[in-house]
Amino acid sequence: MYLHGTSEINANGHLEIGGCDAAELKAQFGTPLYIVDEHLVRERCREYMEAFRASGLKFQVAFASKAFCVMAMCRIVDEEGLSLDVVSEGELYTALQAGFPAERIHFHGNNKTPDEIAMALDARIGCFVVDNFTELHLLNAMAKERKQTVSVLLRVTPGVEAHTHEYISTGQIDSKFGFDIGNGTALEAVQAAADAEGLELLGIHSHIGSQIFETEGFQLAVERVAQFARQVKDEAGVAFQVVNLGGGFGIRYVEGDTPLAVSEYVRSITDAVKSCFAGIGNLLPEIWVEPGRSIIGEAGTTLYTIGSVKDIPGVRKYVAVDGGMTDNPRPALYESRYEAMVANRGNEEASEVVSIAGKCCESGDMLIWDVALPKVNQGDLLAVSCTGAYNYSMASNYNRIPRPAVVFVQDGEADIVVRRESHRDIVMNDCIPARLNKQAVLK
Ligand SMILES: Cc1ncc(COP(=O)(O)O)c(C=O)c1O
Numbered sequence: 001m002y003l004h005g006t007s008e009i010n011a012n013g014h015l016e017i018g019g020c021d022a023a024e025l026k027a028q029f030g031t032p033l034y035i036v037d038e039h040l041v042r043e044r045c046r047e048y049m050e051a052f053r054a055s056g057l058k059f060q061v062a063f064a065s066k067a068f069c070v071m072a073m074c075r076i077v078d079e080e081g082l083s084l085d086v087v088s089e090g091e092l093y094t095a096l097q098a099g100f101p102a103e104r105i106h107f108h109g110n111n112k113t114p115d116e117i118a119m120a121l122d123a124r125i126g127c128f129v130v131d132n133f134t135e136l137h138l139l140n141a142m143a144k145e146r147k148q149t150v151s152v153l154l155r156v157t158p159g160v161e162a163h164t165h166e167y168i169s170t171g172q173i174d175s176k177f178g179f180d181i182g183n184g185t186a187l188e189a190v191q192a193a194a195d196a197e198g199l200e201l202l203g204i205h206s207h208i209g210s211q212i213f214e215t216e217g218f219q220l221a222v223e224r225v226a227q228f229a230r231q232v233k234d235e236a237g238v239a240f241q242v243v244n245l246g247g248g249f250g251i252r253y254v255e256g257d258t259p260l261a262v263s264e265y266v267r268s269i270t271d272a273v274k275s276c277f278a279g280i281g282n283l284l285p286e287i288w289v290e291p292g293r294s295i296i297g298e299a300g301t302t303l304y305t306i307g308s309v310k311d312i313p314g315v316r317k318y319v320a321v322d323g324g325m326t327d328n329p330r331p332a333l334y335e336s337r338y339e340a341m342v343a344n345r346g347n348e349e350a351s352e353v354v355s356i357a358g359k360c361c362e363s364g365d366m367l368i369w370d371v372a373l374p375k376v377n378q379g380d381l382l383a384v385s386c387t388g389a390y391n392y393s394m395a396s397n398y399n400r401i402p403r404p405a406v407v408f409v410q411d412g413e414a415d416i417v418v419r420r421e422s423h424r425d426i427v428m429n430d431c432i433p434a435r436l437n438k439q440a441v442l443k
């Protein structure tokens, strides 16, 4: 397993992250356990901020909280000076509860409900990223009723197909998100937003997909957006102050993944902006981005305890852990690949190829197909790397399995940031209607 950030094998042959021994973390917090390397998270935040500062452009880097939305993360993001992208009332609530400054919150989503909009208007968040005409009219009406003027970006689909899994690719024309540039809908939306009394149109937003390694897609998106900005200037007399290019910067999950350094992604975008926007009213827009995975993904490791082992001679050896698709649905959803190691025997050579199964009642509940490990026994610890993004945030209670705890580790200290869910937490919202309390009498 590739060791990201502060991860290393210590003198006991154990995986250690942020100076904390995996076996001790298990003893203290139990498994499955999400472990977050706080130092690495902060380092990634700083890489983004420094790369943008170096460009000389005005900018905002908003952490896409969908990747990992808990209050402690909102605090770190705030401390590092980033903004925050939320896509629901729940994410907005989490951010506000954490004391995140409302003016640096950007609200996304293709179906914001009136309640969600009201909550965000009450909080006076920084900006709405308007996704469609229904929202545009609803937001304008609600803002006018409250005598508020709301800053908005319009989300457009630039018609760029990112090279990634089709479920996480969003910039193509056939998408549920955004106004299409190609068929004229985006221009119509600009005119509608410019005419709307309750709205102040800051600019546009484009997001082409996720887990992208090449810079070409981003550069192409900048070109399309700049062409559109020119058209808008000429035909509607509107100049964009802000261009938000979304997130999507890839990370290294497994060998063969070839992400670029954060500074390279940023440079390719800022260079493209400088050259494509030159000449459009002499106005370089402010550039915003929304990285999620690339800030938190590599910083997360999930620690499991190995339980049953089923060897089918000549076919496959299944090694089951005490979690699975409930804490990491990505392999089942996107065929995502992960690396793993036996965390309590880090110096031992791999001696066999096994497949890691979860404990759900579902054949598709597999975490890793074919991984080389030393021979494992019941009670050994398995660490799966790169689980910081879209794991905790996409976890479920399938089979009524409680969600694991989350700890932040740094300089030998481990702090709980999400308590382990209990069975009681899960049944707490169940209700038994009074009629079911009576003995059923079968006639
Ligand atoms: C609009 C938008 N912004 C930002 C992100 C974050 O993407 P990533 O986690 O790949 O950086 C996403 C998710 O793909 C998104 O849909």
Ligand SMILES: N[C@@H](CCCC[NH3+])C(=O)O
Pocket: 066, 168, 170, 210, 211, 330, 334, 389, 390
């Ligand atoms: N949830 C996806 C990516 C996020 C898509 C958001 N637009 C993943 O786990 O890879």
